[in-house]
Amino acid sequence: MANVFRKRTKHSIFSWDGLGDIAEGRKNLGPEVPVFIYRLLQYTLLDVLTTKYGQQDADDLFRKAGYMAGKALTENALDIHKSIDEFISELQKYLKDNKIGVLKIESFDEKGLNFFLTIGEDLDCSGLKPTNEVVCFYDEGFIQGIMEAYTGKKFMVKEVDCWANGDRVCRFKGCQV
Numbered sequence: 001m002a003n004v005f006r007k008r009t010k011h012s013i014f015s016w017d018g019l020g021d022i023a024e025g026r027k028n029l030g031p032e033v034p035v036f037i038y039r040l041l042q043y044t045l046l047d048v049l050t051t052k053y054g055q056q057d058a059d060d061l062f063r064k065a066g067y068m069a070g071k072a073l074t075e076n077a078l079d080i081h082k083s084i085d086e087f088i089s090e091l092q093k094y095l096k097d098n099k100i101g102v103l104k105i106e107s108f109d110e111k112g113l114n115f116f117l118t119i120g121e122d123l124d125c126s127g128l129k130p131t132n133e134v135v136c137f138y139d140e141g142f143i144q145g146i147m148e149a150y151t152g153k154k155f156m157v158k159e160v161d162c163w164a165n166g167d168r169v170c171r172f173k174g175c176q177v
């Protein structure tokens with residue numbers, strides 16, 4: 001069987017540096033892009049992945065991509081040496097400043113590392129028509145990646161409420177595994 005990884009080109013291997021020098025590349029247009037363009041990329045990608053691999057595998061692939069993003073972002077843009085309270089404050093500010101969403105911690109058990117958190121105005125799903133589904137698999141992986149990069153422990157994160165499920169915020173339950 002052919003080794004599918006042998007043919008990979010450099011641009012298909014994710015790295016933080018691989019995101020490029022955006023200030024240099026977009027001197028006139030700047031670093032921002034409308035949310036619907038972000039969603040256009042995300043939802044077309046999800047559609048082709050689902051068509052090719054089925055719903056569950058496509059959702060899993062999205063979760064894996066979100067995990068890579070959360071881990072890389074934490075390692076490159078946040079300070080993992082801060083206390084948990086300071087780290088969460090920094091994360092809240094980062095997510096707000098970069099217009100990803102409004103993070104609120106509902107409960108956090110430091111001993112067991114169990115938590116409930118909400119993301120308001122979520123980049124991926126806020127404003128979607130209700131379809132009785134939770135859809136933020138990318139976010140599940142994203143939060144998992146952040147928590148694992150900060151703690152060095154393994155986590156499981158599940159979305160329990162979602163804009164697409166009729167709620168006005170996305171709510172995630174997480175625990176150490």
Ligand SMILES: [Zn+2]
Pocket residue numbers: 122125134135136159161162163164169170
């Ligand atoms: Zn959601």
